[in-house]
Amino acid sequence: MNRFAALSRTTMFGLMTGASLLAASAAMAEEITVWCWDPNFNGATMKEAAARYTAMHPDVTFNIVDFAKADMEQKLQAQLTSGTTEGLPDIVLVEDYGAQKYLQSFPGAFEPLTDKVDYSGFAPYKVELATLDGQTYSLPFDSGVTGLFYRTDILAEAGYKAEDLQDITWEQFIEIAKVVKEKTGHPMLGIDLNDAGAIRILLQSAGSWYFNADGTANLAGNPVFKASLETYAKLLQTPEIYKPVSGWADYTGGFTSGEVASVFTGVWMTGTIKAANMSGQWGVAPLPKLSGVEGATHASNLGGSSWYVLASSEEKATAVDFLAEVWGKDADFYQKILVDNGAVGSLLAARDGDAYKASDEYFGGQAVWQNFSDWLGAIPPVNYGLFTNEVDAAVAAQLPGLAAGGSVDDAIAAIDAQVQQQIQ
C-alpha cells in the first residue's frame, strides 16, 4: 500500500513531487497544502503563484487540492465544527459571502494577516469584508465586479449603440429590453427564479446589505432593499423580456447558445462568454443603476473569493510569506492570470499593467479589463455579515410570488419573519 501510494503520487504530481521527495531529506523542506474549487480558475491561478514562489524558494513545494465548491465548503465547515485541526490545509479559498460566518463562528481558526500585508493596495471593499475587530484575515483574490455583458449585434438590430447603454437606470433597461424583444425576438435576460444573486447585486450597488453593522437584519424598513425588490419585481413582471431558466448550465446555456441577448453578472463570467465563439459580437456596459435611491452607483459585486491561512497550519509563516510576496505584490503575476485565466484580482496596482490596458477583439476592440478595474475601485464596501446564505434562501423563496404579481411589502414581511427566526 505504501509503495503504491508513493508510486501513484509521483505519477500524479510529476516533477513537483519528485522534487518534494528529494527535498524531504533536507531539514528546511516544507509543503504548503491549498484547498480551492475550480481547477481551471482559482486552482490554475494558485498553481501559477506556487510556481513563482517555488522558483524563489526551491525548498517549498505546494499541494493544491481542488474540490467542487459546495464540497469544499462542506468539508471545511465539518472540520472546523468538529474542532479537529488535523487534515486542515495551510491555505484555503473562501467565498467572500461566507467570510464573516467562518471568522465569527470559529474564532482563532484563521490567522490574522494585518501586519504582514499592505492592505492599502487592495480594493477597499475586499479588505472590509475580511476584517473583524480591527484584524484583517484574508489575502483578497478575485473580484466579482459586475457589468452588463450584451450582444452588440442584437442590440444594433434593435437600434441601440454602445452609448445608449451608458449611465442608464433599470427602468430604461427594461424599456430597451422590450424593444429588443419586439424587434429581434431575442429575450434580453435569462432569469433563474431560485437565485437571489440579482438582489445582492442591486443592494450592494447602492451600498446597502441584508444586515446592519451590528449584525441585525436590515430588511424591513430598509429603503434600498425595498427599491431592489421593487426593481427586480418590475423585471420579473415583464415576462416577455426574459427566458426562465433553472440551474447553472441552463442559465449560461441561455447566452452561450446565442438566444439570450445580455447578462448582468460578475467579471468571472468572461471566460464562459468567450468560450461561446462569438468573437466581435459582445460588448460590456456598466451595470444599470437603481433610480430614486440615495448612493446608487453603476458598480457592484457578485461572488468573488479570498485566500485565508489556517491558524493551525504548521507551515504558517511560510504560507503567510507566500501570500504576501506573490499575491500581495507581484503585479506581473496578475497580468499573467488575467490573460491565462481571466481572473481579475483585487490588487489595484495590477491595473497599470499592459494586460489590463489591452483591447479585446472578442469584445469588438473594447478595453474591457480597464473598464472592469475602474468599476472595481468604485464598488461600495458593505459588510456581508454572518447569514448571507440564510437570507438568500428566504429571498429566493419569495421570488416566484413576486414574478406572479405578488406585493413587495408582503414579500419583505415574509422574508423578514423567516430571517428573524433563522438568525437567532
Place this chain on the structure above:
Amino acid sequence: MMNQALPLIRRTLVYGALSLAAFLSVFPFLWMVIGATNLSADITKGRVMPGSALWTNIQNFAAQVDLPLVLWNSTWVAVVGTALTLLVSSMAGYAFEMFQSKFRERLFGSLLLMLSIPFAALMIPLFVMMSKAGLMNSYTAIIAPGVASIFIIFYFRQATKAFPGELRDAARIDGLKEWQIFWYIYMPVMRPTYAAATIIVFMANWNAYLWPLIVLQTNDMKTITLVVSSLASAYVPDFGVVMVGAIVATLPVVIVFFVLQRRFVEGLLGSVK
C-alpha cells in the same frame, strides 16, 4: 386455447408496457453515451444526436484525471468494504434468525430504529472519532462505519428464514461446530443471497460520496465519484468530459450487476434450490 385473441392482446400490452419501461429506464444511459460524443456547448443545448467529439472528450478527461489511480482507489474501497460488510453483517443476520431470544429480538428492533437516523446528523461525531483515532485520509475511515450494516443484517435475517433447518441438524449430528456450519454449510447454500447482497453493498460503496468527501484529504486518495463531481461543478464545466467521467463511474457497477444478476434474482429471499 379456445379464445386466442384475448391472451394475444394481453401479451401485446405486457410487451408494450415493459418496452416502454425499459426504454424510459435506459434512455438516460443512451443520453449519457451520446453526451460523451458531443461538445459541452451542444450538450447544454440539449442535442440528442451523436457527435464527433468522443475522442476529444476522452483525451480531455484523461488529461485531467489520473484514471488508473482513481479507479484503483474506488475498487479498493468497494471490494474490501463489500467483503467485510458481507462477512460481518451476514454473521449477525444469521445469528439473529438462528439463535432467537427475547432480548435479541428487542435488540433487533432497536437496530431498525437506528437505521432511520439521517447520516448527516452522525457525520460530525464520526469525523471527530476518526481524527482522534488517527484515521483521517485513510480507507479504513471510509470503510469501517459501514461494515456492520443494519440494512444488510436485516436482509440476511429475512433470507435465513428460508435456510433449511434439517441441514443444520444433520451437520450437528455429524459433529460440526457452529462456526463450521456457518462457513461450510450456510455460506455455500446461501450463495444466491450473497450475490444479491454483493450487488447492493458494492453499489453503495462505489457510489459513496458524502462521507469519503469529508474524510479524504488528498488528491491521490480520491475515488471516481468525488472526481466526477468536482468535474461537474467547475465555473465552466465541460459536460462532454463530465459525461465520459459518468460512464467510467457507472460501468463497473453495471458489469458487476450483469455478472451477478441471475443469482441475484434467485437470491434476494434466499431461495434454496
Place this chain on the structure above:
Amino acid sequence: MGKFRLGRSENVYAWLFLAPALTLLAIFMVYPILWSLWMSFQTGKGVNTQFGGLANIYRLTQDPVFLRALTNTLIFLIIQVPIMIVLAILAAVALNDPKLRGRAFFRTAIFLPCVTSLVAYSVLFKSMFATDGVVNDTLMWLHIISSPIPWLAQPFWAKCLIIIAITWRWTGYNMIFFLAALQNIDRSIYEAARIDGVPAWARFVYLTVPMLKPVILFTTVISTIGTLQLFDEVNNITASGGVGGAPADSTLTLSLYIYNLTFRFMPSLGYAATVSYVIVVLVALLTALQFFVARERK
C-alpha cells in the same frame, strides 16, 4: 413452540456471531447517536454552544422553514411510495412469466436507473426537464400539452418532477425484491386457480398480493425510511446556485434542511440534531403503523 428456548452453548455462539457487528455498531452508531442526542439540547453558533434545555424543540414549533420541509417530505412520502410499490409489483409480476421472452434484458434495463451515477442522473434530468427540453418537446409534439410545463420553475411542477425522478430511480430496485419473492411462490396454486376459472385480476389480488405481504412490508419500511431521508434529488436536480430545494423551498426536505443547518448555514448542530430526531420519531410511528396494518389482515 418453545421458540426462544436455546441451549447455553447456543447462546454463547449467538453472541460470538453477533460480536463483530455489535462492536462496530456500538462504536460507529451508538456513540454518534448519543452524541447527537446530547447535542439536541445545545444551542449556539458554530463551536460556541451552551445547554439550552428544550429551546430547540420550541424553535421547531416557530420555524416556518421546518414546517415547509416537513410538509414537503410527507407529501413526497404519501404520493411517491405507493406509486412506486405498485409499479414495482406490476413489473415484477409481468417479468415473472416464464414464457416471457427477453426477461434478462427487461430485468437489467429496469434495474439500471438505481446504478446511475448521481452526477449524470442530475445533469440529465435537469436538461431533459428544462423548459425547452426533450420532455416538453415530446409532450407538445403529442399534443398532450399546449405550452411548455415549467418543471423546474414552479413549485407544483417541481414537486412532480422530484416524484418522477425518485420513482424512475428506485422502482427497479424494489422490483427485484418482489421478483425474488414471486419465484418462491408455488406455481401449482396458480394452476389450480386457473383451472377453477379464477380470472387473472382475481388471482393477482387474492393470491399474489397476500403472498407478497411480507416483502411489501419490507419494501414499504425501507422506502419510507429512504423517502424521509430524501436528499440526493432535491440537492441536485432542483438546485440552483448550489442551493437545493428550489423553487421557493417547494422541494426542501427534512434531510436537506439538516444538511443546510450543518454545512451551509451558520452551523447550528444542536438544532440540526433536533430536526433529525423528528425523522426518527416519524419512522418509529410509520413503521409501527405499517406493521399494524400488515398484522391486522392476517
